[in-house]
Amino acid sequence: MKRPTIADVARRAGVSKGAVSYALNGQPGVSEATRQRILAIAAEIGYSPSSAARALSGATANAVGLALCRPARTLGIEPFFMELISGIEAALSARSYALTLQVVADQEAEIAVYRRWWAERRVDGVFVCDLRTHDPRVPALETLQLPAVVIGGPGHTGNLASVWSDDAAALVETVEYLGALGHRRIARVGGLPSLLHTEIRTDAFDQVCRRLGLDGAVTVWSDYTGEEGARATRRLLSSATRPTAIIYDNDVMAIAGLSVAQEMGLSVPGDLSLVAWDDSPLCQLVHPPLTALGRDIPAYGAHAARQLLAVIAGDPVTGLQDETAHLTPRGSTAPPRER
Amino acid sequence: MKRPTIADVARRAGVSKGAVSYALNGQPGVSEATRQRILAIAAEIGYSPSSAARALSGATANAVGLALCRPARTLGIEPFFMELISGIEAALSARSYALTLQVVADQEAEIAVYRRWWAERRVDGVFVCDLRTHDPRVPALETLQLPAVVIGGPGHTGNLASVWSDDAAALVETVEYLGALGHRRIARVGGLPSLLHTEIRTDAFDQVCRRLGLDGAVTVWSDYTGEEGARATRRLLSSATRPTAIIYDNDVMAIAGLSVAQEMGLSVPGDLSLVAWDDSPLCQLVHPPLTALGRDIPAYGAHAARQLLAVIAGDPVTGLQDETAHLTPRGSTAPPRER
DNA sequence: CTGAAAGCGCTTACAG
DNA sequence: CTGAAAGCGCTTACAG
Numbered sequence: 001m002k003r004p005t006i007a008d009v010a011r012r013a014g015v016s017k018g019a020v021s022y023a024l025n026g027q028p029g030v031s032e033a034t035r036q037r038i039l040a041i042a043a044e045i046g047y048s049p050s051s052a053a054r055a056l057s058g059a060t061a062n063a064v065g066l067a068l069c070r071p072a073r074t075l076g077i078e079p080f081f082m083e084l085i086s087g088i089e090a091a092l093s094a095r096s097y098a099l100t101l102q103v104v105a106d107q108e109a110e111i112a113v114y115r116r117w118w119a120e121r122r123v124d125g126v127f128v129c130d131l132r133t134h135d136p137r138v139p140a141l142e143t144l145q146l147p148a149v150v151i152g153g154p155g156h157t158g159n160l161a162s163v164w165s166d167d168a169a170a171l172v173e174t175v176e177y178l179g180a181l182g183h184r185r186i187a188r189v190g191g192l193p194s195l196l197h198t199e200i201r202t203d204a205f206d207q208v209c210r211r212l213g214l215d216g217a218v219t220v221w222s223d224y225t226g227e228e229g230a231r232a233t234r235r236l237l238s239s240a241t242r243p244t245a246i247i248y249d250n251d252v253m254a255i256a257g258l259s260v261a262q263e264m265g266l267s268v269p270g271d272l273s274l275v276a277w278d279d280s281p282l283c284q285l286v287h288p289p290l291t292a293l294g295r296d297i298p299a300y301g302a303h304a305a306r307q308l309l310a311v312i313a314g315d316p317v318t319g320l321q322d323e324t325a326h327l328t329p330r331g332s333t334a335p336p337r338e339r
Numbered sequence: 340m341k342r343p344t345i346a347d348v349a350r351r352a353g354v355s356k357g358a359v360s361y362a363l364n365g366q367p368g369v370s371e372a373t374r375q376r377i378l379a380i381a382a383e384i385g386y387s388p389s390s391a392a393r394a395l396s397g398a399t400a401n402a403v404g405l406a407l408c409r410p411a412r413t414l415g416i417e418p419f420f421m422e423l424i425s426g427i428e429a430a431l432s433a434r435s436y437a438l439t440l441q442v443v444a445d446q447e448a449e450i451a452v453y454r455r456w457w458a459e460r461r462v463d464g465v466f467v468c469d470l471r472t473h474d475p476r477v478p479a480l481e482t483l484q485l486p487a488v489v490i491g492g493p494g495h496t497g498n499l500a501s502v503w504s505d506d507a508a509a510l511v512e513t514v515e516y517l518g519a520l521g522h523r524r525i526a527r528v529g530g531l532p533s534l535l536h537t538e539i540r541t542d543a544f545d546q547v548c549r550r551l552g553l554d555g556a557v558t559v560w561s562d563y564t565g566e567e568g569a570r571a572t573r574r575l576l577s578s579a580t581r582p583t584a585i586i587y588d589n590d591v592m593a594i595a596g597l598s599v600a601q602e603m604g605l606s607v608p609g610d611l612s613l614v615a616w617d618d619s620p621l622c623q624l625v626h627p628p629l630t631a632l633g634r635d636i637p638a639y640g641a642h643a644a645r646q647l648l649a650v651i652a653g654d655p656v657t658g659l660q661d662e663t664a665h666l667t668p669r670g671s672t673a674p675p676r677e678r
Numbered sequence: 679c680t681g682a683a684a685g686c687g688c689t690t691a692c693a694g
Numbered sequence: 695c696t697g698a699a700a701g702c703g704c705t706t707a708c709a710g
Contacts, residue, residue: 003457003458003460004458005686005687005688006687006688007687015696015697016696016697016698017687017688017689017697017698018689018690018696018697018698018699019695019696019697021688021689021690022689022690022696025689027689027690028695029695029696030695030696031695034695034696046454046458047458048454048455048458048459049459049687049688049689050394050395050458050459050460050686050687050688051391051394051459051460051461052390052391052392052393052394052395052400052460052686052687052688053391053395053686053687053688053689053702054391054687054688054689055389055390055391055688055702056389056391056392056395056686056687056688056689056701056702056703056704057687057688057689057690057701057702058688058689058690058701058702059688059689061391063439072422072425072426072429072637073620075421075422075425076418076419076421076422076425076619076636077418077619077620077621079415079416080415081421082414082415082420082421083411083414083415085440086411086414086415086442087411089440089441089442090411090442093441093442098439098440098441098461099439099440099441100402100437100438100439100440101424101428101437101438101439101440102428102432102437102438103425103428103429103432115385115387116387118342119342119343119385119386119387119389120387120388120389120390121342121389121390121391121703122390122437225620226620226621226623226624227620230624252620252621252624255621255624255625256624258626259624259625259626262626263626280415280416281412281416281564281565281566281591282416282565282591282594282621284565285565285569285591285594285595285598286594286598286625287597287598287601287602297415298411344702344703344704345703345704346703354680354681355680355681355682356681356682356703356704356705357680357681357682357683357705357706358679358680358681360704360705360706361680361705361706364705366705366706367679368679368680369679369680370679373679373680388703388704388705389702389703389704391702391703391704392686392702392703392704392705393703393704393705394686394704395685395686395687395688395702395703395704395705396685396686396703396704396705396706397685397686397704397705397706398704398705460687
């Protein structure tokens with residue numbers, strides 16, 4: 001089947017190719033009647049402008065890129081990324097933008113991908129996930145002048161636009177809630193310590209525990225996998241002064257932790273309260289269902305997409321604070337049982 | 340920062356643009372010494388050919404498309420798709436192909452996306468997931484002559500290439516195993532009944548149960564969500580002749596089923612054995628860990644990607660049978676307890 | 679082995 | 695409001 005071109009539409013409509021271009025792009029230069037006729041003919045013969053030709057004539061690529069730097073196993077098991085991508089995608093396709101995805105091994109490879117995308121003019125902009133302090137991707141993107149939106153923060157984003165959520169506030173709310181239930185020894189199983197949001201949560205955790213005088217507070221780090229979450233939990237629960245409550249940096253680790261507690265003969269929430277960060281449907285599938293910190297991740301992705309399109313359009317864009325995660329108490333938290 | 344073009348490389352190397360093109364694409368027409376010099380200069384100034392210009396001059400778009408027709412919530416929670424995408428991506432990026440992703444609402448919208456991608460010359464080929472019998476996407480793609488690989492089957496793929504796994508065999512193995520343990524009343528919580536692989540599994544289930552004389556065999560359908568999996572399980576376990584074993588069409592439903600069994604006071608595996616299809620890490624996070632049917636999903640995606648690249652290259656490609664899922668027995672299956 | 683040139687299908691000033 | 699033309703950055707026959 002031969003693909004229709006702008007010339008086919010022009011011939012049928014009895015106008016020049018330029019007129020067709022103006023009509024399709026909503027530019028002035030054609031009468032409304034002509035525009036309608038041209039649009040009808042384009043629809044009739046199934047014409048869509050070649051993205052290559054369009055991109056080559058200086059217009060945009062109509063595509064944005066997302067490079068993910070996580071191994072396949074954590075990508076697969078964490079609902080977060082797929083939900084984020086769904087949200088990004090929904091906002092992009094509403095504006096007929098395509099999403100180009102690439103999985104990379106490390107930050108260096110990620111920067112190389114940005115450079116290639118830029119040189120190939122393949123994308124008009126990119127999303128940056130898993131921000132770190134002193135993140136080399138930020139200056140690299142600034143140098144390339146490739147439009148970008150950081151999904152994360154606040155701070156450490158240089159001149160790049162960003163979308164972020166107040167993790168510190170969510171963590172403080174959680175600790176205060178556990179404190180109000182009567183917990184004095186609260187532990188936290190954090191995510192990768194190199195990620196900015198892990199650092200933000202850790203700092204907030206230390207501060208609020210100090211403020212509430214909870215000196216049994218301890219953070220151990222993990223990598224978001226169930227295996228590591230289980231190992232960290234086993235270590236915490238084997239200590240002489242074991243915690244009565246644990247906060248996990250994702251839901252997969254929390255579910256693994258629940259399993260470990262049951263295997264060690266502890267009752268949840270009687271002997272141990274558990275809180276998961278990221279309230280995916282998984283949290284309600286286990287027994288007892290997990291108290292969790294949740295927010296609308298697809299919406300977060302959609303906001304990031306709209307920010308990126310604004311940056312590409314040249315609008316002045318800075319940081320956008322998204323909804324703060326809220327705590328949904330379920331069966332995994334209760335006052336600590338006296339020992 | 341200005342993007343380097345082929346002219347910049349040609350000027351520096353003191354050759355024509357044509358020569359640079361030949362050198363970069365590994366075509367004859369330049370001496371090996373010149374080729375090396377040109378490649379070195381390209382690398383030095385960070386040159387990558389504009390994908391738009393390349394696509395416009397009749398070469399390929401160097402991108403393939405994947406349209407996913409699932410709501411955000413099941414996409415997020417099912418590790419399957421993200422693992423598949425990881426595998427596809429790894430095989431594609433090894434050949435510097437980009438993956439374009441789009442989430443669509445239904446099959447009609449999906450066909451419209453294919454048509455648009457084709458008209459825009461945005462992709463060189465596409466992957467087709469969630470195959471149905473009499474799937475309208477198959478003739479649509481045949482008409483467009485857009486290279487495609489169906490991820491699923493066997494059968495019902497028209498002239499399109501495909502990658503598939505023998506679900507019938509895996510299901511038979513599972514039922515025979517449960518039968519050998521002594522189970523006589525086996526139920527199955529299936530996925531969406533409209534999907535081909537659900538049909539294949541259902542037929543295989545009916546046949547093997549008949550062959551083994553298990554007349555309590557029953558299949559109920561679901562939509563892969565935990566909620567529906569829980570509801571289906573509750574219904575099955577409330578029946579007077581409740582099953583002693585249940586096979587689930589994905590792991591999320593199996594985990595929900597485990598939770599329901601526990602909530603109803605049944606012990607797993609004492610009163611009820613459970614088997615999950617799709618052996619993601621989730622299966623080992625619950626208590627007891629789930630017996631599951633698993634296979635290497637990233638590899639499945641990688642095979643599909645290599646098939647698609649072969650179709651695009653014009654190689655003769657037909658159906659490729661991938662590994663059959665194998666059963667990993669864990670704590671959720673045992674002989675039924677006498678009642 | 680190399681160079682000059684046409685052409686891919688658009689967009690966008692520039693004349694009319 | 696419309697048409698003719700240049701130009702985006704490649705690839706690929708076609709001469710030399």
